[in-house]
Amino acid sequence: MIVAIDGPAAAGKGTIAQRLAAHYRLPYLDTGLLYRAVAKEMTERGLDIDDPETAGRIAASLDTGRLADPELRGHHAGELASRVAVHRPVRAALLEFQRHFADRLGGAVLDGRDIGTAVCPDADVKIFVTASAEVRARRRTDELRAKGRDVDYGRILAEIRARDARNRRSMRTCSIRPTRI
Numbered sequence: 001m002i003v004a005i006d007g008p009a010a011a012g013k014g015t016i017a018q019r020l021a022a023h024y025r026l027p028y029l030d031t032g033l034l035y036r037a038v039a040k041e042m043t044e045r046g047l048d049i050d051d052p053e054t055a056g057r058i059a060a061s062l063d064t065g066r067l068a069d070p071e072l073r074g075h076h077a078g079e080l081a082s083r084v085a086v087h088r089p090v091r092a093a094l095l096e097f098q099r100h101f102a103d104r105l106g107g108a109v110l111d112g113r114d115i116g117t118a119v120c121p122d123a124d125v126k127i128f129v130t131a132s133a134e135v136r137a138r139r140r141t142d143e144l145r146a147k148g149r150d151v152d153y154g155r156i157l158a159e160i161r162a163r164d165a166r167n168r169r170s171m172r173t174c175s176i177r178p179t180r181i
Helices: 013-026 030-046 050-062 065-066 075-084 088-100 115-119 133-147 153-174
Strands: 002-006 028-030 108-111 125-128
Touching: 002 013, 002 115, 013 028, 013 108, 013 115, 028 030, 028 050, 028 088, 030 050, 030 065, 030 075, 030 133, 075 153, 088 108, 088 115, 088 133, 133 153
Parallel strands: 002 108, 002 125, 028 108
Antiparallel strands: none
16 A cells, blocks of 8 residues: 655645554655755765756665654755755656655555655555645744744744745656656
């Protein structure tokens, strides 16, 4: 059984996906971590994250052991991830990884952008989770404050809106056709 959970940043996809994966005892993949790991590795190596070819090579050889790095869940990694996600070579390499993960025996739960359309168009279950930018900013602000960080709701809202705009652009310029391999 493949469960595809799609929607914008901070809408609650991860919470739902983790609970479904635990309930059905299925492997879970937060696909956003892949993009975050690519961006983090590039910055650590001093590479230009705005270079599509280099980013694509890093994505194609990504060490999945990096996905456990808690820094990937940080705000900075998320901002950098949205920059590498616009590169067609990155999306193509990670699309292959995500499809392979989904096709494992017994199925899987995946959450992220384009999961139900481009990554797993034939998923058994497709869920689209959304919320207004204001609600997502409030959720993210509360989450960060609960971790002891001093954050400004207005700044978080502006960042979510900017990220949404980048994501809309990347969907227009780098969309992957929804076909099965």
